[in-house]
Structures are given as structure tokens and as C-alpha cells.
Amino acid sequence: MAIMEVLDPTGKTADSQFGSMRQPLPRPKSLEGKTVGLLDISKPRGDVFLNEIENSLRDRGANIVRFTKPTFTKPAPVDLRQEIASSCDAVIEALAD
């Protein structure tokens, strides 16, 4: 896809502080009572890592839902992304090495 340069429609000028990258979403204050999805990318050892993360987050009051994508070599299938988006308040994906 061709790189394209466009002018900022929000009126921010060239010398303003704002970067041109899309910004991450606002974060919840804490994970207590939130549903956190743990997405395993299916690389060896990632499951052990996520088990430990799951225990830690549960200790902090989070509800955990585990997901596994079929292969680490490709983005997760759309159905899986939709499932995560409709059931989780936050998501952690691991573990790329």
C-alpha cells in the first residue's frame, strides 16, 4: 500500500505537540472486576507464562478468559477477534519471541 501524507483535519498545526499516530484507547483505572482476555499466540512456553499472569491478575480481582489463536504466524482469525472484543474489557497477548 502506498504511503500517503494528508493534512490534519483537526486544525492542529505543523508545530503542535501532537503526533500523527493513532493513539491507544483510554485505560481502565484498575482491572478489579474487569474481564481480561489472555490471548496465547501458540508459541511454546507462552502457556506457562500466561498461567502465571492469570494467577497474578486473579489475585488483583480480575476475571480471566483464555483464548488461543491457531498459529503465531498469522493475525488471529476475525471470529476470534470479535469474540475477544465482545467479551473482554482488556486483553494481553503473549508471547512473541
Next chain:
Amino acid sequence: MTPPTTETPSDTATTAPPAPPSNQLIRFGAAEDPFEAMFDRGWSDGLPLVPPTAERVAQMLSGTTRAPDEVVAVVPPDLVECTVETVAVNAVMAGCRPEYLPVVLTAVEAACTDEFNMHGVLATTMSVGPIIIVNGPIRHRIGMNSGGNVLGQGNRANLTIGRTLQLVVRNVGGGRPGEIDQSTLGNPGKLSFCFAEDEEGSPWESLAQERGFPAEASTVTIFAGEGPRVMVDQLSRQPERLAKSLALCLLTTGHPKMALAFDSILVVSPEHSARFRDAGWSKQRLQEELRKNMMIDVGRLPAAAKGITTEESESIQVKQLPKFRDGGLLIVHAGGRAGLFSSAICGWASGPAGSQPVTHEIEHV
């Protein structure tokens, strides 16, 4: 600079090298689809946008003689200064041609006045949005529609001018649905609602003339309104009976028992206006007949009657109140030649506490 015309839109592109843009350049990633990238950055109203490259924005700016860095308005809700260039960026995204830009600039100015109260129009839970009505010679020069399907789809100027105002409020003012825009239901016209009056086919003076502008002036009138609703009367052959029909329909604006609460636009179509033309009725006569048929019985003054305290309202015994305040019913002539229908567009809280219709002349054409 020669004003651009519909026939030779590219003439002005070569007149002078464009000044470098003031707005920051945003460079999309190599793997980003520019069209997706614009959605991702939150600039879109839900429909695709034209990427506002520096070249397209420079071309858009050729549609006006105003300086790119001139401040057009301070845009609600975040009260951000908006330059001609920033309006042009949004006009490119909305799909405008350069010759539409003077209309867009005037619409942005009119929307950002205290009288119109764009902040309130945006923030209300009611369904209203800004509606733009264009009068005067510019309608023809930029190819606006005032005829068949006038309130519908299909005409680039009508649709993209209205959309640009909406994008300016979104992107510059920061007014987005679910945030400051708290509308319960919204209406499809909040995407874009802009049309031209059929002055040539009208038996009456135009909306702009009625509001004090000469026939040769091109103007924008902005009104806070919701979606149009058709009023059917295929039987009345006398103007009195047709006026009564229209009044009955208009009475339901907001609620049939509410008086003095909302302004409205009455769009009279050619076949309906012919009844009044044949009888020699002026616009004023029609207004009077409508008013006569739109008196509402009330036990006491409702809270909606502005400027009256609760104590006063309880002490005043009122038998009847008019549906609309003086000047609160705007009559516009538009529509296709066939069809015995007119249209009602209900407004929002009227008067100084809500929104008032604003008409500005389009200058620097």
C-alpha cells in the same frame, strides 16, 4: 482571482503556487490503507472520506479568495479556532468541489454564532442537527438541487456541503456522538442536511428576501431541525382547505398540545404552492391562515412559553396560544413538480434559550 465555475473547475488551480500548508502533515504507515487509516484516527462520520492530501487541499483553497490562515470561526464544543485551511481539509474529506467552499465557509460561520448555538444543538438529547438552506445565484453556479428529491440523496453539492459542516464540528470542535453529542435517537440528516430553495418556481419572495437580503445576494440560512416529514393533501383545491390541512399536520410538531416550544420549516412543494399562487395568496397570507388554524387550548401558560415565571404563568389565564412564536415558522419553496405533498421539519428549543435561525450572506464568492 476569477471565481471558479462548474464548467471550468480546474482553471484556478494553476493561477499561483500554493503556500505551504499550516496544518500538520500526517504520514500514514506503509502498511496502512489510507481509507482505513482515516477511520482509525476517528475522523470519519461512518462513511469513507477522501484523503486530504496537500495537493487536494490547495486545489480546494482555490475556491475562495480568503487567506488560508484566516480564522473562520471558533468551533464548539471544544471552542477551537478554525482556519479557512482547516475547513478546506474537511471539505476535501467530505467530497466537496472547490466552488462549494464559499458556501461551506459561510455555513461554518453561521453555525458557530451565539444565536444558532451549535453547542446546544449538538449536546441535546433531541434529534436535531444543523440544516443549511441556500438562496441566491450561487445555487445554480455550483449545481445545487432545489427540485425533485430535494431533501434526499443524489446531489453532490447539497450532500457534501452539509457533510463538511458536520465534519468540522466533529474534527475541529470535537463534537462526536456518545461524547458531547448526546442525541437519544439522532436522525439521518445529522450526516448532512443541506438544500437550495426553488426561487424561480416560487410564487413568493425567497426565505433570504424575507429575512432582509436582496434577491441578488447568495445566502446561507442555518436552522436546528430534525428529519423532514411529509404532509399529504391530494384533495384540497381551495387554498383555505389546503392551509388547514398543513396546519393540522404542523400542529403535531413535537407534540400536538405543545405551544410556542419549537420552530419549524414548512417546505411547500410546487403543486401545493400552485393552489396559493392561483388564489393570489402572499406568503404573509399563508402565515396568517396557518396561525389561525394552529391555536392550542391551554389551561395556563406552559413552561415552554419563554420569559415567563412559574408564578406569572399560574396567575395568567390563557385560553389559546399559537403553535409557533412570531417568525418561528420558516416557509421555503422546493421540490419536484409532481406530487401534492409538502414537508415539515421540526426544530429544537426555540428562541434565545435554544437555537435561532441565522442567515449570513456568502461573501468572497
Next chain:
Amino acid sequence: MHDITDLERRGVPGVFVASVEFDLAAKVQSSALGFAAPYVLVDHPIQDRTDDEMRIIAEKAVAELLEKLTSG
């Protein structure tokens, strides 16, 4: 990274975890995607670790994960 970029688009705040070797690739990819998906780096290598070693790596990552996933 593509997954977090897409999940954030769908309204879910996200973080991904990668080993330190992934850092440069992540930066290049962020620039290409126009979105700097938040990430936490852990020691490299991963594949030959024992379960106990993996648990220690995870324990060390928790604080930063919370920092990048919450605003509190």
C-alpha cells in the same frame, strides 16, 4: 501486534508481550501500522526455559503489564 492494533480498533485496550529481541521489529511495525500498540518486553530466549524460569519471567512482567493496561 496486528491483533492488538485490531482489538484496540474494536474498543478493547490491549498489550502484547514479546522478548527483547522483538523491540526493533515492534518499532518498525508500529510505524507501518500507524499505531504504537503498547507492549512489554521480557528476557530472551524463551523457548529453552524451564517452567520455574518462565514463572519468574512472568512475575517480573506483571507490574509493567498493569502499568500499560490501566490508568490507575
